[in-house]
Amino acid sequence: MGFLTPWFLAGAAAIGLPVWLHLLRRHRSTPLPFSSLRFFERRTQSSVRHRRLRYLLLFALRTLVIALLVLAFANPFIRRQGGAAAGNRRLVVAAIDESFSMRYTGRLERAKQEAARVVAGIGGGDRGQVLAFGSRVRTMTDATPDVSVLQAGVRAVEAGDSRGSYAELARALRSMGQTAGVPVEAHVFSDMQKSSLPPNFADLSLPGSVRLVTHPVTAERVANVTVESVRAPRRVYDQRKVGVEATVANFGAAAETRRAALVLNGREIESHNVEIPAGGRAVVEFANLEAPFGMRRCEVKLSPADGLPEDDLFHFSVERAEPRPALFVEEPNHGRGLLYFRAALEASAQSAFRLEPVNAGQTANLNPAKYAFVVLSDVAAVPAAFEEALKRYVRGGGAVLVALGRMGASRGRVPVSGEAIVEARYFAREAERFETASWLDPAHPALAKSSRWDGVRFYQAVKVEPAGAQVAARLSGGTPLLIDRKMGEGRVLVFASTFDNISNDLPLDAAFVPFVEQTARYLGRLEDGPAGDTVDSHYELGEGRGGAAAEVLGPDAKRLLSLDEAARARSVPLAHAGFYEVKHPNERRELVAVNVDRRESDLDVIPAETLALWGNAPGNPAAGGGVAAEEPRPVELGWYVLVAVLALVLAESWLGNRHLAVEREPEQEAARKEAA
Amino acid sequence: MLQRFLDPATLASISGLDLVAKTVVDGFVAGLHRSPDFGFSQEFAEYRAYSQGDDLRHVDWNVFARTERCYLKRYRGETNTQLMVLLDTSASMAYGSHAVNKLDYARFAAASLAYLANAQRDAAGLIVFDEKVVNYVPPSTRQGQLFRLLHAIEGARAGTRTDFSSPFAYFQNFLRRRGLAVVLSDFYEDPDVIIRTVEPLRYKGNELILFHVLDPQELAPVFRQPALLVDMEERTTMEVSPEYARTEYRQKIDAHVAALREKARAAGIDYFLMNTGRPLDEGLREYLTVRQGRM
Numbered sequence: 001m002g003f004l005t006p007w008f009l010a011g012a013a014a015i016g017l018p019v020w021l022h023l024l025r026r027h028r029s030t031p032l033p034f035s036s037l038r039f040f041e042r043r044t045q046s047s048v049r050h051r052r053l054r055y056l057l058l059f060a061l062r063t064l065v066i067a068l069l070v071l072a073f074a075n076p077f078i079r080r081q082g083g084a085a086a087g088n089r090r091l092v093v094a095a096i097d098e099s100f101s102m103r104y105t106g107r108l109e110r111a112k113q114e115a116a117r118v119v120a121g122i123g124g125g126d127r128g129q130v131l132a133f134g135s136r137v138r139t140m141t142d143a144t145p146d147v148s149v150l151q152a153g154v155r156a157v158e159a160g161d162s163r164g165s166y167a168e169l170a171r172a173l174r175s176m177g178q179t180a181g182v183p184v185e186a187h188v189f190s191d192m193q194k195s196s197l198p199p200n201f202a203d204l205s206l207p208g209s210v211r212l213v214t215h216p217v218t219a220e221r222v223a224n225v226t227v228e229s230v231r232a233p234r235r236v237y238d239q240r241k242v243g244v245e246a247t248v249a250n251f252g253a254a255a256e257t258r259r260a261a262l263v264l265n266g267r268e269i270e271s272h273n274v275e276i277p278a279g280g281r282a283v284v285e286f287a288n289l290e291a292p293f294g295m296r297r298c299e300v301k302l303s304p305a306d307g308l309p310e311d312d313l314f315h316f317s318v319e320r321a322e323p324r325p326a327l328f329v330e331e332p333n334h335g336r337g338l339l340y341f342r343a344a345l346e347a348s349a350q351s352a353f354r355l356e357p358v359n360a361g362q363t364a365n366l367n368p369a370k371y372a373f374v375v376l377s378d379v380a381a382v383p384a385a386f387e388e389a390l391k392r393y394v395r396g397g398g399a400v401l402v403a404l405g406r407m408g409a410s411r412g413r414v415p416v417s418g419e420a421i422v423e424a425r426y427f428a429r430e431a432e433r434f435e436t437a438s439w440l441d442p443a444h445p446a447l448a449k450s451s452r453w454d455g456v457r458f459y460q461a462v463k464v465e466p467a468g469a470q471v472a473a474r475l476s477g478g479t480p481l482l483i484d485r486k487m488g489e490g491r492v493l494v495f496a497s498t499f500d501n502i503s504n505d506l507p508l509d510a511a512f513v514p515f516v517e518q519t520a521r522y523l524g525r526l527e528d529g530p531a532g533d534t535v536d537s538h539y540e541l542g543e544g545r546g547g548a549a550a551e552v553l554g555p556d557a558k559r560l561l562s563l564d565e566a567a568r569a570r571s572v573p574l575a576h577a578g579f580y581e582v583k584h585p586n587e588r589r590e591l592v593a594v595n596v597d598r599r600e601s602d603l604d605v606i607p608a609e610t611l612a613l614w615g616n617a618p619g620n621p622a623a624g625g626g627v628a629a630e631e632p633r634p635v636e637l638g639w640y641v642l643v644a645v646l647a648l649v650l651a652e653s654w655l656g657n658r659h660l661a662v663e664r665e666p667e668q669e670a671a672r673k674e675a676a
Numbered sequence: 677m678l679q680r681f682l683d684p685a686t687l688a689s690i691s692g693l694d695l696v697a698k699t700v701v702d703g704f705v706a707g708l709h710r711s712p713d714f715g716f717s718q719e720f721a722e723y724r725a726y727s728q729g730d731d732l733r734h735v736d737w738n739v740f741a742r743t744e745r746c747y748l749k750r751y752r753g754e755t756n757t758q759l760m761v762l763l764d765t766s767a768s769m770a771y772g773s774h775a776v777n778k779l780d781y782a783r784f785a786a787a788s789l790a791y792l793a794n795a796q797r798d799a800a801g802l803i804v805f806d807e808k809v810v811n812y813v814p815p816s817t818r819q820g821q822l823f824r825l826l827h828a829i830e831g832a833r834a835g836t837r838t839d840f841s842s843p844f845a846y847f848q849n850f851l852r853r854r855g856l857a858v859v860l861s862d863f864y865e866d867p868d869v870i871i872r873t874v875e876p877l878r879y880k881g882n883e884l885i886l887f888h889v890l891d892p893q894e895l896a897p898v899f900r901q902p903a904l905l906v907d908m909e910e911r912t913t914m915e916v917s918p919e920y921a922r923t924e925y926r927q928k929i930d931a932h933v934a935a936l937r938e939k940a941r942a943a944g945i946d947y948f949l950m951n952t953g954r955p956l957d958e959g960l961r962e963y964l965t966v967r968q969g970r971m
Contacts (some may be wrong), residue, residue, distance in 0.1 A: 035768035035862060040925060
């Protein structure tokens, strides 16, 4: 017997309470005036001793209640042999691999036939359970002795697109071995794919109560060719034809020749023959992808198909769109900032934004919602209506870049974000003449490609109190140069100087163009994400705010989320290969191409010695042996003790009430007499 | 309806002993059926032969003129007697387990008796005593006698211990006329001693009533746990167990009450146990029964 939480045994000190109450506490009687003691006698003075003896049973009960309560909290357990308790019964688990590689011709069928044969042999008090495993383990049936139920569970297993993971299977078997209460015999029906092994072999360990029997559905390595990856722009903003680069991998022992075709919306637009060396890769380039406007479904497809045709196809999406408008608000006759900013934005290779300049005084009736982002370039004041509209725009997911200079410093606070402006500093009038950007946060998206601003001189800057916002860059004097504040769904980026060449010489520096380009992409939410995701990953929907529902259509064009789930879900799992269409609450649409993890295409099998080692892992019984000596299983006694405590508390209440009833009896008797 | 005003706890909330007495007696009388022995009419009751010492004002001179014999004409409302109330104010009388202690209860009873007697033109007197006579109001029917009595009752305070022999000997000195004597006490003394002390009053033709005033807690004490009791007269202490109080003590107090009642009856003395938890009218009814017997 042991204790799971032995520290609670310290509570046994509470037994002292009834001991003190019953035996040690000095009885104090308050003197009570009485008319005459003529009829009382001296011999009644031993009443305390009398009382002690009388309540001895009550004392014993109370002590026992506390002792058992402490015992219950200490959670005692005894070790018991599970097999001895359950006779010779066992739980037969049939775990069938449903990962993508099981789609290879005939593999899943063989696995299911073998599993059906194993579960058909279950009898004699044994129970069976069917599991399907890929990247996670699914329970197809509960533990049951009914063979027909188990057969139905086996028939229901279908190959998926997920990656196989033996570590997940081992974890599930470990859990079953601890909770089943009987020996577990786990039969694994799989292609024993080598790439499904975890990096750490210890993750496969099984407890002594689990006996592992493997049923490989294939013994030899088979050849397989797959499109491993595709490089293509996610968005296209001009009418030029773009190039697509596909990598084709050959996992076989002989060189293969395939025809690779680029398919756009189901129509083949370009193809090449490619020779892939044995165990090597080849790159195919397509130069003529000219996508019409909108989101387009693209594929790179190999032919002729092999034994695993599903991985001869690689999905990716391309979006052709007009450059998005961005609003540039400036003071009249201060056009130099616009000149530099526009030049830098248009200099980038993919001009995703079109700058629309406007004077600060003309913004009153502007709706910022139609712009990708808004730049406030050193404006002294904007109409209150426009500032309120900007705040709503930012909270709803928009972005504003605020540049502060001589005009902006005349205000007490930064527009939109509201940070306090401490002072405007003119370094040219001070001893140091200028300051430099001494610290830049290279992890900030706006500074990702322009982390060296060593030669940039700042002659003027506005000192802003960041007040909890992220500071991405600082000047040598400690003044925050770039402040990133998140407001609702959107953000406000504050640049503590201007974009002209008066306050600083940044526009003349090489760092300016990448800084403007990255800042625009960051604020316009043009992430450089991959052309697609892999199966088993999750697509982030953003912050679920209740009410704003995202709609997700799966590869089969069915909705993946109910209305309630769509309003609350922050992400959606991508369980199948194909195209997912996401409609965001702000009308933004996205086409997500999802492909199978290409490690599943490597059909190399686990070496026999490794497989034998898994079966003979320490603590695991020999694969060919009988039922192993089981680990004694801890049986917790806490609940039994609690039941005993409950019974004792009831007994204590009854006994205590009985003593009190003895005291009440005379009063009731007197009342009866009086009534009579 | 008025019966509820006779509850001791209600009376205790009334300030002024005269009001208490009036409340008790009026409430009590209102609850009775008509009795020919009450009332203040000039209704003829009887002729009685003159005896020495009788008041000449009551002689019926018309009868004397016709028969040359002296007869006294008596009316129902004038069947006066002399009432002497002996109020024990020993320390033990201050005991009370509820709103009204024994002394208060005895004072209410004494005041009510005085009020009743005054209403019937009876001469009423008062002796307040503990181990000696504390106060004495001679019986009289004079104007203001009731207030003198109530004042004396009002001023009665719990004193020291009880000693029956001294005040009763003193009382015998003052008792010239035959009448009714009422003793209000808790009688914490041996029954033989009590009867022996009060019996001589009976020899002189007095009617004697013993009102044994006891608290409910004295009759049936209830202790939840062992208690340390202090004797209010002797100041001695004793620890008492609830079991003893519930069993042996009750037997002893019951035996004491029974012995006192038995010995009083044997001596021709009326005895009445007044439980301070009960209404006052029971005591008054006992008094009137005895008084009726005297008429």
